[in-house]
Amino acid sequence: MAKIIKWGILGLGKIAHKFASDLAKVQDAELYAVASRNALKSKEFKAQYKATKAYSSYEDLAKDTSVDAVYIATPHAFHKPHTILCLQHKKAVLCEKPFAMNLQEVEEMIACAKENKVLLMEALWTYFLPHYQFVIALVKSNKYGKLKQLKADFGFYTAYNTESRLFKKEVGGGSLLDIGIYPIFAALSTLGKPESINANATFFENGADSSCDISFNYKNVKAELHSTLLAETPTEAIFTFEKALVIIHTRFHEPTTVSIVTANTTETKDFNYKTIGYSYEIEHFNQLLRNHKIESNLMTFDFSKTLIQTLDNVREKIGLTYS
Structure with a gap:
C-alpha cells in the first residue's frame, strides 16, 4: 500500500x-x-x-x-x-x-x-503533461531534423482592474510573470539558455506590464515569444524543424493536442486527458x-533558477521593477 x-x-x-x-x-x-x-x-x-x-x-x-x-x-x-x-x-x-x-x-x-x-x-504543471513531454522527446530525437525556430504566445483580454491580482504590480501582476512565463518556459525547456535576449513591453497606468515581446537568440535558432493581457491570441507553441512543423495547439500550456505537419501528411495526436492536468x-x-x-529530477532547482533568472533578465530589458 x-x-x-x-x-x-x-x-x-x-x-x-x-x-x-x-x-x-x-x-x-x-x-x-x-x-x-x-x-x-x-x-x-x-x-x-x-x-x-x-x-x-x-x-x-x-x-x-x-x-x-x-x-x-x-x-x-x-x-x-x-x-x-x-x-x-x-x-x-x-x-x-x-x-x-x-x-x-x-x-x-x-x-x-x-x-x-x-x-x-x-x-x-506544463512540464509534466504528456503532450509536452512528447514534444520535448521529439526535439531531443532529431526525428524531423534540427529545430530551426520556435514561436510561442499566451494572451487574453481582461478589463483593466487595479483590484484584481492580475494587474497589481506590487504582488507581481502583469503579463510577464503571470503568463509570459509559459512561452519563456517553452524556449528554455527545449532550447536551453539563449545566447542573447531582446525584449520590449507596453505598460498599464500603474506600471504593470500589459504585453511583452521577447526574442531569444541561439546559434542557429531564434525563439519568438509573446505575452499580453490586451487581446486574445492563439496561445500556441509552433516548432519549425528541418523536415516538419510541430504545433502544440491552443492552449499549449494545458492539456491539448499536437499536430505534426510534414510535406505529405498531417497527423494530430490526442492524449486523452481525463483531468484538468x-x-x-x-x-x-x-x-x-x-x-x-x-x-525533482524533472523540475530541478537548477531549471527553476534558470527560469527565474531569465525572467529577471527580461524585466531588466523592459525596465520593469518591483518594490
Missing part, C-alpha cells in the same frame, strides 16, 4: 480550486487542510472539496502535524515567505509558478529546503515525497 499523502492548500483563489479538483482524482492522496485569511472562504472551500480542516491562519496550517505536503497558491509576491514558513515546519512544498519574484528569493527558498531536508518543487505534477510530487527526495 502506498502511503496516503495528506495535502494542505495555502491560498484559496481560482487556481486552488483547479488543483483541489484534480487532487481528488489522484490515488493515495487526500486534501486534508485548507487555509485562507478569510475564515468564511476557508470553511466554504473545505466543504466543497471535503477537506478535514479549515484554517483562517497560514501559520496554523503549517503547524498541523498531520499535513505532509502544502500547495502554495497565494499571489507571486508571497511565495517566498509562505514557502519558507512551511519548510521550517518540515512540510514538503509545491509552490505555484513563478517560484518567487526574483533569483535571490528562489535561492533563499532552495537553501531553506536543503537546510531542513524537505522536498521543494516549483509547480509549473494538475494531476500529473501531483503524482510526480507524491512519488518524490514517498521516495524521500528533496528535489
